[in-house]
Amino acid sequence: xxxxxxxxxxxxxxxxxxxxxxxxxxxxxxxxxxxxxxxxxxxxxxxxxxxxxxxxxxxxxxxxxxxxxxxxxxxxxxxxxxxxxxxxxxxxxxxxxxxxxxxxxxxxxxxxxxxxxxxxxxxxxxxxxxxxxxxxxxxxxxxxxxxxxxxxxxxxxxxxxxxxxxxxxxxxxxxxxxxxxxxxxxxxxxxxxxxxxxxxxxxxxxxxxxxxxxxxxxxx
Amino acid sequence: xxxxxxxxxxxxxxxxxxxxxxxxxxxxxxxxxxxxxxxxxxxxxxxxxxxxxxxxxxxxxxxxxxxxxxxxxxxxxxxxxxxxxxxxxxxxxxxxxxxxxxxxxxxxxxxxxxxxxxxxx
Amino acid sequence: xxxxxxxxxxxxxxxxxxxxxxxxxxxxxxxxxxxxxxxxxxxxxxxxxxxxxxxxxxxxxxxxxxxxxxxxxxxxxxxxxxxxxxxxxxxxxxxxxxxxxxxxxxxxxxxxxxxxxxxxxxxxxxxxxxxxxxxxxxxxxxxxxxxxxxxxxxxxxxxxxxxxxxxxxxxxxxxxxxxxxxxxxxxxxxxxxxxxxxxxxxxxxxxxxxxxxxxxxxxxxxxxxxxxxxxxxxxxxxxxxxxxxxxxxxxxxxxxxxxxxxxxxxxxxxxxxxxxxxxxxxxxxxxxxxx
Numbered sequence: 001x002x003x004x005x006x007x008x009x010x011x012x013x014x015x016x017x018x019x020x021x022x023x024x025x026x027x028x029x030x031x032x033x034x035x036x037x038x039x040x041x042x043x044x045x046x047x048x049x050x051x052x053x054x055x056x057x058x059x060x061x062x063x064x065x066x067x068x069x070x071x072x073x074x075x076x077x078x079x080x081x082x083x084x085x086x087x088x089x090x091x092x093x094x095x096x097x098x099x100x101x102x103x104x105x106x107x108x109x110x111x112x113x114x115x116x117x118x119x120x121x122x123x124x125x126x127x128x129x130x131x132x133x134x135x136x137x138x139x140x141x142x143x144x145x146x147x148x149x150x151x152x153x154x155x156x157x158x159x160x161x162x163x164x165x166x167x168x169x170x171x172x173x174x175x176x177x178x179x180x181x182x183x184x185x186x187x188x189x190x191x192x193x194x195x196x197x198x199x200x201x202x203x204x205x206x207x208x209x210x211x212x213x214x215x216x217x218x219x220x
Numbered sequence: 221x222x223x224x225x226x227x228x229x230x231x232x233x234x235x236x237x238x239x240x241x242x243x244x245x246x247x248x249x250x251x252x253x254x255x256x257x258x259x260x261x262x263x264x265x266x267x268x269x270x271x272x273x274x275x276x277x278x279x280x281x282x283x284x285x286x287x288x289x290x291x292x293x294x295x296x297x298x299x300x301x302x303x304x305x306x307x308x309x310x311x312x313x314x315x316x317x318x319x320x321x322x323x324x325x326x327x328x329x330x331x332x333x334x335x336x337x338x339x340x341x
Numbered sequence: 342x343x344x345x346x347x348x349x350x351x352x353x354x355x356x357x358x359x360x361x362x363x364x365x366x367x368x369x370x371x372x373x374x375x376x377x378x379x380x381x382x383x384x385x386x387x388x389x390x391x392x393x394x395x396x397x398x399x400x401x402x403x404x405x406x407x408x409x410x411x412x413x414x415x416x417x418x419x420x421x422x423x424x425x426x427x428x429x430x431x432x433x434x435x436x437x438x439x440x441x442x443x444x445x446x447x448x449x450x451x452x453x454x455x456x457x458x459x460x461x462x463x464x465x466x467x468x469x470x471x472x473x474x475x476x477x478x479x480x481x482x483x484x485x486x487x488x489x490x491x492x493x494x495x496x497x498x499x500x501x502x503x504x505x506x507x508x509x510x511x512x513x514x515x516x517x518x519x520x521x522x523x524x525x526x527x528x529x530x531x532x533x534x535x536x537x538x539x540x541x542x543x544x545x546x547x548x549x550x551x552x553x554x555x556x557x558x559x560x561x562x563x564x565x566x567x568x569x570x571x572x573x574x575x576x577x578x579x580x581x582x583x584x585x586x587x588x589x590x591x592x593x594x595x596x597x598x599x600x601x602x603x604x605x606x607x608x609x610x611x612x613x614x615x616x617x618x619x620x621x622x623x624x625x626x627x628x629x630x631x632x
Contacts, residue, residue, distance in 0.1 A: 076443060077491075079409045217394075218421065230615075258521075264538070267538065
C-alpha cells in the first residue's frame with residue numbers, strides 16, 4: 001500500500017501541474033476579453049477557473065491515463081483492489097488540493113465575490129466529485145469499448161470548449177464586482193438533488209470500475 | 221579451458237573433459253584452484269548446475285577435490301589418473317570405430333597394421 | 342516453497358487456450374518455457390503472475406494464493422513484452438518513467454544494476470516507447486526483470502528483438518544475476534538453440550498443454566536420431582516412442598524418445614546420433630507439418 005500511495009501521490013502532483021496550466025489558459029483568455037480589469041475581482045474569480053480546469057483534467061486527461069496506468073500497475077504486481085483504492089485516493093487528493101487552493105485565494109482576497117465563493121465550497125465539492133466519477137466512468141468505458149469512449153470524449157471536448165467560450169463572454173459582461181457576485185451566488189445554494197447525485201455517481205463509478213477491473217487482462 | 225562446446229555430446233561431459241585436457245597439458249597444475257562453477261557458467265553461457273555436474277564428475281573420480289569455503293582444487297596424482305583413464309578408454313573410443321570403418325571398407329587386419337606401422341606416434 | 346499452479350484452464354471466446362495445466366516451479370532454477378507461437382506461453386505466464394484471471398484453476402506461492410494477494414505478488418515479476426505500436430497507450434510513455442514506476446513498485450529494485458544495464462545496452466531513457474525499436478524495448482523488459490530482484494521472475498521472449506551479440510550479452514547477464522541471487526527465472530523463447538545450455542529445466546507447451554517438464558539435460562539425452570536403411574531403422578526402434586519420420590528413397594531417419602532403461606537396438610546397421618534441444622522440440626511439436 002505504501003508503494004501504491006507513493007505512486008498516486010506523485011501522479012496527483014503531476015496532474016495538479018496540468019490543472020494549474022489549464023486554469024492559467026482560461027485566465028489568459030478572460031484577461032484578453034475583459035476591459036477595465038479590476039485586479040481584486042479577477043483574483044477572486046480565479047478559483048472558479050481552477051475548478052473548471054480540475055473538471056477538465058479529471059474528465060479528459062484521466063480517462064486516458066486510466067487506460068494506461070491501470071494495466072501498467074497490474075503488470076507490476078499491484079492488486080486490483082489497491083489499484084481501485086489508489087485511483088480514488090488520487091481523485092480525493094486532487095479535489096482537496098483544488099478546494100484548498102480556492103479557499104486560500106478567497107481568504108487572501110476579501111470581497112463580495114470571495115465571500116460568495118467561500119459559501120459555495122460545498123456545492124463545488126459536489127460538482128467536482130460528480131465530475132470525477134463521470135470522468136472515471138468514461139475512462140472505464142474507454143478501456144472496454146474504445147470507440148464509445150472516443151465519441152464521449154469528443155462530445156466532452158465540445159462541452160468544455162463551450163464552457164471556455166461562455167466564461168470568456170461572461171467575464172466581459174460581469175466584471176464589476178457586485179454583478180459578478182450576484183451571478184456566482186447561484187452556487188451558494190446547495191440543492192438536494194446535487195447532494196443525492198454524488199453518492200449515486202460515485203457508487204455507479206466504483207461498481208462499474210470494479211466489474212471491469214476484476215476480470216481485466218493486462219495488455220501493454 | 222578455451223575450447224568451444226559442440227552439440228555432439230552432453231555439455232557437462234565436455235566441461236569435465238576440458239578440465240582434464242587442461243590438466244594433461246599443464247594448463248592447470250596439481251594443487252591449483254580450478255575455475256568456479258559460476259565462472260564456468262558465465263564463460264560458456266551455460267547453466268551453473270550443468271557446470272557443477274561436470275565438476276562433480278571429476279570430484280567423484282578423485283581428480284578434483286573440494287576445499288571448504290575456498291573452491292575446487294586439482295588433486296595430487298590427478299594427471300596420472302586421467303592418463304590411466306584415457307588409456308583405458310582408448311581402445312573403446314578409437315580402436316573399435318577404426319576397426320568398424322576398416323571392416324566396412326574391406327581393409328584387412330594386415331593392411332591396417334601396415335598402415336599403422338608406416339607412421340610415427 | 343514453490344510457485345504452483347493447478348488445473349489451469351483459460352478460455353477465450355469458447356476456445357481453450359490453456360487446457361488443464363499443472364506446474365510446480367521450484368526456487369533457484371532457470372526454466373525455459375518453449376512452445377510454438379500461439380501455444381499459450383504468454384497466457385500461462387500472465388495467469389501465473391495474476392495479470393490475467395484464469396477461467397478455472399488456482400495459482401499459489403508457498404501455499405498462499407497469488408490472485409489479489411499483495412504479499413505473493415510482490416515476489417513475482419512478469420516483465421511483459423512491450424508492444425509500442427501507435428494504438429497502445431504506452432507508446433507515448435518515456436522509458437525513464439516506466440523504469441521509475443517499476444522501481445516504485447518492486448520493493449528490492451536494484452538501482453545500481455539499472456544504471457549498469459542502461460550503460461551496457463547504451464539506451465537513451467528520454468526516448469518514448471513509440472520511438473524505440475524492438476531491440477530497445479526488449480532491453481527495457483530485461484532491465485525490469487533483472488532489477489526487480491523478484492524471487493520469481495518471468496521473461497517473455499526477452500531476446501526476440503535483440504541481435505546475436507546482445508542475445509549473448511543477455512544470457513551472460515542472466516547467469517550472473519542467477520548465480521549471485523539464486524532467484525527463479527522462467528524464460529519463454531522460440532530461439533531455442535542459444536538458450537538450451539542456459540536452461541536447467543525445460544517446459545514444453547504445445548497447444549495449451551504441457552508436453553514435457555524435465556531436466557533439460559535428461560530430456561535432450563533421452564532423444565536420439567536414428568537413421569539408415571528403412572528395414573534396419575524400423576527393427577532398431579521397434580517398441581520405442583518414434584517421432585518425426587523422414588524417408589528419402591531407401592533411407593529413413595527418425596527421432597526417438599527413450600524412456601529410462603530403453604535403448605536403440607545396437608545390433609542393427611544404423612547411425613545413432615545425439616539430438617539438440619531444438620531438434621527434439623521440432624520432433625515433438627512439428628509433426629503436423631512433417632506428415
